[in-house]
Amino acid sequence: MPDAATDFDLAVIGSGGGAFAAAIRATNLGKRVLMIERSTVGGTCVNTGCIPSKALLAVAEARHVALEAHARFPGISTSAGPVDMRELINGKRSLVQTMRSDKYLDLVGEYGWELREGTAAFAGTPEEPVLEVTGPDGARSEVRAAHYLVATGSSPWAPPVEGLQDADYLTSTTAMELEEVPESLLVFGGGYVALEQAQLFARLGSKVTMLVRTRLASAEEPEASRALMGVFSDEGIRVVRRAAVTSVRTDPGAEEVIATATIDGGQEEFRATKLLVATGRRAVTEGLNLDTVGVKTGDRGEVLVQNTLVSSNPRIWAAGDVTGHREFVYVAAAHGSIMVENAFNDAGSEVDYRHLPRVTFTSPALAAVGMTDKEALDAGIRCECRVLPLEYVPRALVDRDTRGFIKIVADHASGKIVGITAVGKEAGNLAGAGVYILEAGMTVEQVANLWSPYLTMAEGIKIAAQSFSTDVSKLSCCAS
Template sequence: MAETPFDLAVIGSGGGAFAAAIRATNLGKSVLMVERSTVGGTCVNTGCVPSKALLAAAEARHVALNASGRFPGISTSAVEVDMAGLIGGKRSLVETMRSDKYIDLIENYGWELRQGNAVFAGGHDDPVLEITGPDGARESIGAAHYLVATGSASWAPPIEGLADLDYLTSTTAMELEEVPESLLVIGGGYVALEQAQLFARLGSKVTMLVRSRLASAEEPDASRALREVFADEGIRVVRRAAVSSVRVDPSTGGIVASATVSGRQEEFRSARLLVATGRRPVTAGLNLAAVGVKTGDGGEILTDNRLNSSNARIWAAGDVTGHREFVYVAAAQGSVAVENAFNNAGREINYRNLPRVAFTTPALARVGMTDKEANEAGIRCECRVLPLEYVPRALVNRDTRGFIKIVADADTGRIVGITAVAKDAGELAAAGVYILEAGMTVEQVANLWSPYLTMAEGIKIAAQSFTTDVSKLSCCA
């Protein structure tokens, strides 16, 4: 075997990579981290942090423009957006968080960082990393175990003419230094939802081309609620739209997209085009086949339930595994992979009650099963959908757009799913995780304490709606 100066070599430096490196160093292991680009991975650099920072700014502008009609006695206004200033502020926040939460931790924990491109070599039984630095210098390094945490990248479908266009992705859109006059968004998932509302609130005229419906993996109630919100905010949502080609209009320099909409051919025009149709694992160029690591059709590393690849010394964590693309999933996987590699812990991650949030306003969040998923799992379910007009917090906010839905097992009363479209829906999903993990029933939740005038009180009221006409409830009663 080749010399193995490190116990663990990690390729990547995002949430999964850092969780693994921290756990390994806490176990007394020597760790090498290799990063070919910017330390911190997707979340802090181009994903969660910058997108939510811009969404918060866009919401502040939206509230300023609309508060006069929402709250009697309040007069507000907003001028055009200084996009360059907004992006500058976003970059400053990202740099601060990258330093505080990533770069500084490397020195604190004491592992080694190499800037460079890593590929596997050496074969199945004796894998090593060949690292090429920014200056072209090469070195070969071995380790007892390896973790691949290279994340994912924006993916675009094979649309005629797309490769010839300067189209936007969720990453490049957040670097624009002026607001597009109009924006065409292809996609209807979480990223598409957030980006569409972001640019609409900054001043773009936004049209979404959606193959089926908004948030198609979520409850139909959620799709309808968000479509109504978007319509109120001037966002046009075109459903059942399959884009066949895109081109530049030579007379305007704008984009022309041809799509089949419910069987008819239509054209859509805009100044810019944003493609938000998902992401794919970044594994190309790692030479995984040379060390016996199998990948799936989308390039994802195929792992067992313990995050081990088809090579016993090579593990994977985060988006590169093809699991749900959340930084908290990546972090959990990184820690578990290290425990299994060095302690033979045999740990597996339970994704059953994994929460997810789209940070639109109102937000969309879910934990557990949808109505459809429960039925497909053989659960005879009973559901209630509580409009926000019955939630006191929404009334005082003067924003009753949305709902809270509970899916319960009709035979036991156990709650198996909660979906919400509401302000602070992410917090409702977090509370829902504890409810589902505890196996609580509708009756138990209906009779628990809940602070008055919180959005979380809506979960209790939704539970009460299984047995009570909540329109006849007094405050707190």
């Protein structure tokens, strides 16, 4: 469209990681950018997701170490008193406010795009879409742009369980605002949010029970599920597998929530003072009037996009959680940058998830990159796998924490590594290293003969590669 026909080159709805990445890239290209936010600037990650949850997980880890260090390290004695949850939450809020200012609000002024408070909805036609923006005072304005980006993120979703809506349940968002540690906590779900939150509150002092439909971390390797089951059992977290929750009710007299679940064909009741529902998230698209401008959405409200991030309307794009793609802030940021290059430079770039790293911040952490064993088989790859227990990794022995493993999935014919999964301390860093291994197309033999610094967890990848051809139990601790 001619510049004279539009107010902006790019109008962005939302202000999270994808929105900011797009705005920064477009501004650097000299484009006129408007960002519209109806609530708090920064999106899920900084306000209610990554930053606050990991900040509290770090606190819980510190307390757990203080309580358990004497069992791991002979010769020291430590202790930890009750948790002042209100003080922890205040500290978390302070960190969030600082990062929101430093990494989001301050950047708006530095780059110079316009930030407008208000609620946006599409109007016009598919050929001539416009945005109607309603400000906090009720005033309305109309925005015309050459391109539009929907980056409205996602929100916690609860399944249609009888009585659940009346149970005053917690979500991953509201759990981060509790000012008292629950005496007991019932968690619905077995994914990464459920795992992190369950361990967080257990380590702060709650008695935690998880009701899981299949197994923990069901999208990852079964070895990861078994490893985490062991960790959680040791920490007093009860995990009930193959549990289908049928109803929820409250007991006002006991101030408890009661969940009924079907397990192995029978019914069982579970009680707790608080209930956390961590069963997934859904795209935030309600009220955007996407159908008015010819933008198709999926069953969960997600904007359906091509790998170039364009929607069914060539002038409307989407980025981040609202696409229904993997819910990581670095995915959203990549989406925002790719979208701008495609919209304004006709780059034709596509999102490639083949070597996407994924981390669950339990302790020990679960991290992976590339394919699982099953995914490789489903893709027609005749694979060969090795699972290395951490008892063979010198760093884990020194840390006196051998809970976990490193698994390598390789193509049997070529030896090319197609997937790495780890449960252990610093597992996220192992997945980060794995990205480069997979991107380079390296083989098991190549990795087994690379330099690797002694007494690092990264050395475990090399040892796991060596296990394809060597009995690693017979290696010296520093054998190359």
